Amino acid sequence: MEPSSFPERELLRRVRSWQRVPRLRRDIRVARAGTTRLRLSDPGTGKFIELSELEHLIAQAADGEQSSEDLTAFARGYNPAITRKHIEMLVMQLLQAGLLEDEPLAPGYGKVIPLPTAGTTADEFAAFRTQLVSDLHRSEGRRPDHPLPVRKAPGLQARIAVPRLRNDDDLSGGTSIGIGTDPFQALDSSPVPTPGALDELDDTVLSPDGAEAFADDAVPEPVVAPAPPEPAPEPVEPPGAREAPAETRPAPAPETAEKIEAEQDAVWKQTQAAKLRWYQRTSVRLLLALAVLTTAASIIHYPLYITSECTIIPSARVYVRSPIAGVLAAILVDEGTPVKKGDVIARLDDRHLVADRRKAKAETERIEAELERLRHGARPEEISQKRAELEARRTAVEFALKEARRRAGMLQEGVGSKQAQEEAQLDLQIKQNAAYEAGAALKLVAAGTRPEEIAAREAELKRARAELEFIDQKLADMVVIRAPMDGVVLTPRFRERLNENVEAGGLVCEIADTQSVRAEIFVYEREADSIALGMPVVVKVESYPLHPFEGKVGFIAPAVESRDRINVIRVATMLDNRDHLLRQDMTGYGEVECGRKSLIDLATRRLLRWIRVRFLL
Structure with a gap:
């Protein structure tokens, strides 16, 4: 569990900042507080804490060189459920009780002599044994002539006995230290040495059992000894008669010879680090490596590629429109049909044009006959007819004049009406x-006939003939719709437009040249300075990812466009499409090779552009 109070959080932060856990103080008192509990006390302040045997074993393994991770790995050899948090809480308890050194010790502390390996001779091991016993005596304040009780064990392990707490040992004045739930409370059943395994002890430290065992560096795993019978009460001794010797258990040795040699090498490197020359220091080597990499990045050049989305469009495209208004009476091609220039693709209905031609023909013939009569003049019969008409008109006038006079006389006599006289x-x-x-x-x-009249009639005849020729031209050319170029019909479902009305200038179909296509690449505005005409381009479309199409930059748009709220510039290239793989409106990616630049320029070009734009450099 995490500490709740502020001092405890600060203490936990301090413990986590250590690279190595401090070792136990050498003057602490260790005594039995029960069958499976050990009591560690400070003889100066009287503070104490009670630990399980596994906790005590972990505390002994903290020799000033072990980190929290190392102690966690060591403890998991006995109980896999232990985590780093358990180790940190244990260290906090020991630190609050004042049972640890003030700060972690320097590298190499406690590693006075190297551990034996497979190549260690018998004489070297004897010297190691003598030094080990001497160090253990000094750590407990014993005299060299008073050997420390040590159990004989195979391999390199030595277990130090801890006597039981006698009734007259007065530790009641101690202060219990704890920060909540004991993190090892559920771990007391871990496979650690029990007191029963330490009852019978020898007084000497012996070499490993046999040369073969020593040659293999066999280090035994921790074993669980059978539970001892309940010990009988010991006789009460006067106060101060004997103090419980402090227990110091060294951490188990590594399991294999390779791990032992690796640990010795690590200790040797740490102790020799201060003796390295300036050019052998890690920091100097890192700086030299960085300088070499920077120089290499400035010298080595690599192509700069700019990649962006692209769209395939035809290289040439025309929209066929109707010259006149009409109805599509016949459609001779369909979508995807290849056509040549001049091929008939559709016909318009011409019935209304035929009727217009008939009217124009009749008008032309009438004007021609009238003009012919005017040119030859009037016949005698026509003159006699006109004279007879004039005589008849004069006779009618005389009769009307007499009738008007008679009506006027009757009105004056008062026998006629005003209305009759007016009529x-x-x-x-x-x-x-x-x-x-x-x-x-x-x-x-x-x-x-006068000459100006004849000229007027001749002008009317010319107009009528021109109108007739225009209608004939419509019937010959405008009713028939032809392909203006070689290409392929692109209009979707073109045949479904049969019998559809089209206006004059209305769209009939779309024809495009598919022998070569145009790829338009939408390059970001910030990359425009790196692209120039003639640069190689490689285009890949979604339909053929393994088929690259190569070309060169042939067009760069003079204006910036907005595409998905991003400013882009269109860069176009022509691609050969004689195999007809590329189709209109296909999408993919185009890659423009913009020359070779140094690696350091490639890595910093965007950062430098951002700095120059933002800070106007």
């Missing part, structure tokens, strides 16, 4: 006008 007068005027027109017509016929 007679009006009839007289009408007949006089008709007689005047008949006289003018007779004069015109008798005089012949």
Whole structure:
């Protein structure tokens, strides 16, 4: 569990900042507090804590060189459920009780002599044994002539006995130290040495059992000894008669010779680090390596590739439109049909044009006949007819004049009406006008046709003939729709437009040249300075990811466009499409090779651009 109070959190932060866990103090008192519990106390302050045997074994393994991870790995050899948090809580308890050194010790502390390996001779091991016993004596404040009770064990392990706490040992004045739930409370059943395994001890430290065992560096695993019978009560001794010797258990040795040699090498490197020359120091070597890498990045060049999305469009495309309004009476091609220039692709309905031609033909013939009559003049029969018409008009005028006079006389005598007199007068005027027109017509016929009249009729004839020719041209050319170029019909479901009305200038179909296509690459605005005409381009489309299409930059748009709210510049290249793999509106990615640049320029180009733009450098 995490510490709840602020001092405990600060203490935990301090413990986690250590690279090595401090070792136990050498003047602490260790005594039995029960069958499976050990009591560690400070003789100066009287503070104490009670630990399980596994906790005590872990505390002994903290020799000033072990980190929290190392102690966790060591403890998991006895109980896999132990985590680093358990180790940190144990260290905090020991630190609060004042049972640890103030700070972690320097590297190599406690490693006075190297551990034996497979190549260690018998004499070297004897010296190691003598030094080990001497160090153990000094750690417990014993005299060299008072040997420390040590159990004989195979391999390199030595277990130090801890006597039981006698009744007269007064530790009641101690202060219990704890920070919540004991992290090892559920781990007391771990396979650690029990007191029963330490009851019978020898007084000497012996070499390993046999040369073969020593040559193999056999280090035994921790074993669980059978539980001892309940010990009988010991006789009470006077206070101060004997103090419980402090227990110091060394951490188990590594399991194999390779691990032992690796640990010795690590200790040797740490002790020799201070003796290295300046050019052998790790920091100097790192700086030299960084300088070499920077120089190499400035010298080595690599191509700069700019990749962006692209779209395939035809290289040439035309929209076929109807020259006149009409109905699509026939469609001769369909979507995807290859066509040549001049091929008929559709026909318009021409029935209304045929009717218009008939009218224009009749009008032309009428004007031609009238012009012919004007050119030859009037016949005698026509003159006699006009003269007879004039005489008839004059007779009608005389009769109307008499009738008007009679009506006027009757009105004066009072026997006639005003209305009858006015009607007679009006009839007289009408007949006089008709007689005047008949006289003018007779004069015109008798005089012949004037030249200006003949010219007017000739102009009307030309207009009628031009209209007839225009209708004939429509029937010949405008009704038939032809392909303006070689290509492929792209209009979807073109045949379904049969009998559809089209306006003059309306779209009929779309034809495109697919022998070569145009790839438009949408390059980010910030990359425009790196692209120039003629640079190699490789295009890959989603449909053919393993088929690259190569070309060169042939066009760079003069204006920036907005695409998905991002400013881009269109870069176009022409691609050969004689195999007809590329189709209109295909999408993919285009890669423009923008020359070779140094590795350091490639790595920093975007950062330098950002700095120059933001800070106007």
